[in-house]
Amino acid sequence: MDKKVSIEEFYKETQNYVPESVRSGIGHFNVFKLDEFTGPKPKPMPFNRRDYFKISLVQGKSRVHYADKIVPVDKQVLVFSNPQIPYNWEQIDEQLTGYFCVFTETFFHQFGDLTQYPLFQPNGNPVFQLEDSKVEAVVSIFQRMLTEIDSEYVYKYDMLRNLVFELIHTGLKMQPASELQNSNSNASERISGLFMELLERQFPIESPMQRVRLKTASEFAHQLSVHVNHLNRALKETLQKNTSVLIAERLVQEAKILLRHTNWNVSEIANSLRFEETAHFSNFFKKYAGHSPVSFRKLEIV
CATH class of the missing domain: 1.10.10.60 (Homeodomain-like)
Structure with a gap:
């Protein structure tokens, strides 16, 4: 079992710095391309972590482990990780691609309770296989996140919250992925x-x-x-x-x-x-x- 890793430790391990919004506890959001975290010599993959929420789009052959379930991924998958249940990501292909965003619960303070959504509840199913026809729309949301977070727009974090909600509702409209019985x-x-x-x-x-x-x-x-x-x-x-x-x-x-x-x-x-x-x-x-x-x-x- 991996040790508990905070969002601050995630930044120290993968980025060699800790953003001020993480240090201050005022609420934090960030978005990344997955490619730099995978490959023959990947950085520590930001899966199976605690203390923050994460939404991941992963393209490539892999397996998602959570609780006692294993979900095989042949093409692409959308995963909603919550701070309560640990995850383990088993990389099969040499290179995985995609995106992921991380955010703290305080980032949504006064904007909604994320735990009310089945995707983030302990007994929910947070793993969704994406059909080829739906990938472009999800990729577009993450690309808009990347553009927005680098912008100087004064209300960009409101925009980013809206984009997170777009991903949540995209998942809610989809059928959960089936798991293997291990x-x-x-x-x-x-x-x-x-x-x-x-x-x-x-x-x-x-x-x-x-x-x-x-x-x-x-x-x-x-x-x-x-x-x-x-x-x-x-x-x-x-x-x-x-x-x-x-x-x-x-x-x-x-x-x-x-x-x-x-x-x-x-x-x-x-x-x-x-x-x-x-x-x-x-x-x-x-x-x-x-x-x-x-x-x-x-x-x-x-």
């Missing part, structure tokens, strides 16, 4: 890796106001676009534990850290770990740690 052990390893990354991404808890977002097996399965039974089988195969046990063990681990290293009261810790009742948290903690939260806090560290 029956080998790599599928279980990949889904287990994605699960563990989503689980760990929620920690550490650094404020009583912070709460874990994903807590149940069904919530993780929904985020990964798989059935909860499928997720459970993959975790048992690779980690020898079911989903609920892995979640519980990580919650207990974080609870121990908070009890040892903060002065938060037990109800604050319970709330951060998404227990609606402090008594429920106390019973849960005692089941897995062998002590109540209060008695655990009083134990001397050996």
